[in-house]
Amino acid sequence: xxxxxxxxxxxxxxxxxxxxxxxxxxxxxxxxxxxxxxxxxxxxxxxxxxxxxxxxxxxxxxxxxxxxxxxxxxxxxxxxxxxxxxxxxxxxxxxxxxxxxxxxxxxxxxxxxxxxxxxxxxxxxxxxxxxxxxxxxxxxxxxxxxxxxxxxxxxxxxxxxxxxxxxxxxxxxxxxxxxxxxxxxxxxxxxxxxxxxxxxxxxxxxxxxxxxxxxxxxxxxxxxxxxxxxxxxxxxxxxxxxxxxxxxxxxxxxxxxxxxxxxxxxxxxxxxxxxxxxxxxxxxxxxxxxxxxxxxxxxxxxxxxxxxxxxxxxxxxxxxxxxxxxxxxxxxxxxxxxxxxxxxxxxxxxxxxxxxxxxxxxxxxxxxxxxxxxxxxxxxxxxxxxxxxxxxxxxxxxxxxxxxxxxxxxxxxxxxxxxxxxxxxxxxxxxxxxxxxxxxxxxxxxxxxxxxxxxxxxxxxxxxxxxxxxxxxxxxxxxxxxxxxxxxxxxxxxxxxxxxxxxxxxxxxxxxxxxxxxxxxxxxxxxxxxxxxxxxxxxxxxxxxxxxxxxxxxxxxxxxxxxxxx
Numbered sequence: 105x106x107x108x109x110x111x112x113x114x115x116x117x118x119x120x121x122x123x124x125x126x127x128x129x130x131x132x133x134x135x136x137x138x139x140x141x142x143x144x145x146x147x148x149x150x151x152x153x154x155x156x157x158x159x160x161x162x163x164x165x166x167x168x169x170x171x172x173x174x175x176x177x178x179x180x181x182x183x184x185x186x187x188x189x190x191x192x193x194x195x196x197x198x199x200x201x202x203x204x205x206x207x208x209x210x211x212x213x214x215x216x217x218x219x220x221x222x223x224x225x226x227x228x229x230x231x232x233x234x235x236x237x238x239x240x241x242x243x244x245x246x247x248x249x250x251x252x253x254x255x256x257x258x259x260x261x262x263x264x265x266x267x268x269x270x271x272x273x274x275x276x277x278x279x280x281x282x283x284x285x286x287x288x289x290x291x292x293x294x295x296x297x298x299x300x301x302x303x304x305x306x307x308x309x310x311x312x313x314x315x316x317x318x319x320x321x322x323x324x325x326x327x328x329x330x331x332x333x334x335x336x337x338x339x340x341x342x343x344x345x346x347x348x349x350x351x352x353x354x355x356x357x358x359x360x361x362x363x364x365x366x367x368x369x370x371x372x373x374x375x376x377x378x379x380x381x382x383x384x385x386x387x388x389x390x391x392x393x394x395x396x397x398x399x400x401x402x403x404x405x406x407x408x409x410x411x412x413x414x415x416x417x418x419x420x421x422x423x424x425x426x427x428x429x430x431x432x433x434x435x436x437x438x439x440x441x442x443x444x445x446x447x448x449x450x451x452x453x454x455x456x457x458x459x460x461x462x463x464x465x466x467x468x469x470x471x472x473x474x475x476x477x478x479x480x481x482x483x484x485x486x487x488x489x490x491x492x493x494x495x496x497x498x499x500x501x502x503x504x505x506x507x508x509x510x511x512x513x514x515x516x517x518x519x520x521x522x523x524x525x526x527x528x529x530x531x532x533x534x535x536x537x538x539x540x541x542x543x544x545x546x547x548x549x550x551x552x553x554x555x556x557x558x559x560x561x562x563x564x565x566x567x568x569x570x571x572x573x574x575x576x577x578x579x580x581x582x583x584x585x586x587x588x589x590x591x592x593x594x595x596x597x598x599x600x601x602x603x604x605x606x607x608x609x610x611x612x613x614x615x616x617x618x619x620x621x622x623x624x625x626x627x628x629x630x631x632x633x634x635x636x637x638x639x640x641x642x643x644x645x646x647x648x649x650x651x652x653x654x655x656x657x658x659x660x661x662x663x664x665x666x667x668x669x670x
Contacts, residue, residue: 106177108285108317109135109158114172116153119165127153128341131172135285137180140311140318142328142349144364145338146381146591147561151321154338155287158186158319159202160194176202178284200230203278207290209270213262219273220246220258223280230281245276249306267454268299272306279310286311289321296453296618297662304331304664323591325364326664329353337361359384367596369625370663374644375603378596378625408580408612409442409465414474416457416464434460436636437474442580447606447613449627449644451620451659457636458616459503462582465614466498467491478580496526499573503585505565509557516553519543519572526576542571545608546601563594567601574605583615587622599626621663624648632656 116128143151177183206212227238246254249272292300336346345358356362363384416435419428434457463469476483502508520535529535546567587595631641640653651657
């Protein structure tokens with residue numbers, strides 16, 4: 105019997121103004137029926153290009169298929185080279201025989217169509233039957249993917265659903281025509297650990313029921329261990345290693361695979377310096393890295409910031425006169441202290457109130473009740489105009505660096521802007537010198553000064569916004585999910601950078617994340633938040649290793665631990 109999919113000697117180039125860019129070089133992959141193959145690597149390694157080439161979704165030009173073939177065999181007897189199929193031949197394959205779940209459900213779903221109609225569209229295109237039958241099958245699939253109120257969700261629009269629910273709609277859309285091959289392109293990257301766990305279990309359950317083959321693209325080796333039978337590791341457009349998942353974890357051969365395994369925070373003690381890819385790719389550096397530790401700041405008794413019975417309520421229902429009848433209590437009667445020089449981790453699922461609390465501390469969202477005392481100053485009593493002088497001291501690093509940078513400003517201008525606003529340094533040249541110094545501190549080069557945000561990778565943009573936050577030499581920084589969507593190796597670089605800068609500048613950090621393994625690694629103390637309130641708090645290792653509340657235990661049990669590498 106023929107394999108379900110064979111990619112043989114595939115090479116793809118992209119034509120650019122600067123010449124040809126080699127995206128894939130001589131790729132060889134086999135996917136069998138009933139197995140899950142993980143495609144692992146960082147952004148830019150060629151994972152998504154490989155998956156998009158299977159369905160001929162790469163625009164050509166600029167994509168040039170230099171060599172190779174993609175052989176698909178739906179029945180195991182006959183086969184076809186997908187690269188030789190024309191547009192109409194591929195239409196029968198896409199969504200029907202081979203389906204794909206994309207990384208970002210909000211941009212993959214049509215905002216002007218209801219979720220039910222979008223799934224029905226695939227059924228009406230590929231399967232025989234009336235609209236009424238297609239509707240029933242759609243609702244049945246919504247039940248299969250465990251969506252609450254399937255009939256209600258049928259009539260809802262994508263913006264009315266949570267991230268996890270949107271991803272389930274995408275899974276229902278991909279699965280409804282019962283494909284032989286399912287391609288999952290980073291389907292859980294930006295999801296909470298608990299939602300991620302349910303999505304992974306769901307994909308595995310549906311795969312076992314239908315016996316289909318799955319290509320699961322990810323940069324997280326913990327996720328690979330949870331879901332995959334085999335894994336192929338990609339680096340700079342090449343497959344550097346592939347084999348059974350357990351074998352890959354227990355005895356990795358290629359330095360890049362070793363690097364990806366080593367730089368996960370879950371494999372390191374708190375404060376230990378995380379290795380990065382370069383440490384493994386350059387001979388002789390691997391051993392040196394293991395002994396390099398970043399000193400952990402001791403907790404001090406001096407309180408820098410204190411929240412006292414802080415509440416942030418949003419009205420969700422009003423009467424005819426505009427008086428609020430019902431509130432969403434995003435933050436409700438929360439009290440805690442932040443000590444000078446510490447890193448306080450704030451964890452919880454999406455919707456628990458973490459980001460609202462972080463922004464309320466900086467008065468970016470107005471508190472409904474309570475007090476915020478910063479350095480013995482009551483921030484809640486200050487008028488907005490008088491807060492400007494305090495903005496130098498308290499900064500925020502946002503979750504999405506791209507949307508927090510002005511696309512029309514060069515990064516040099518973006519970093520210099522807050523210095524101008526607060527009249528730091530007397531001349532433009534002094535400010536430029538300071539920007540160049542900051543760029544060097546976040547491992548960027550002087551020639552980056554005149555480039556625009558779109559010219560950088562996600563990890564580089566995150567380092568740019570860190571540099572901008574440090575431009576005013578603040579005492580207090582809120583990091584809002586600042587490493588959530590980064591590759592594991594880029595995440596390691598950013599976490600090391602934060603530890604190094606914290607040691608150098610001595611600022612205090614509130615580090616917000618849904619990833620408890622990252623929070624445990626970087627924090628002195630952890631607060632767990634649930635439904636607008638503090639569920640429990642304590643020393644980082646105590647919360648991680650001995651959680652008291654059932655909610656925290658659920659969060660920790662959802663972390664993909666991976667296969668123990670000893």
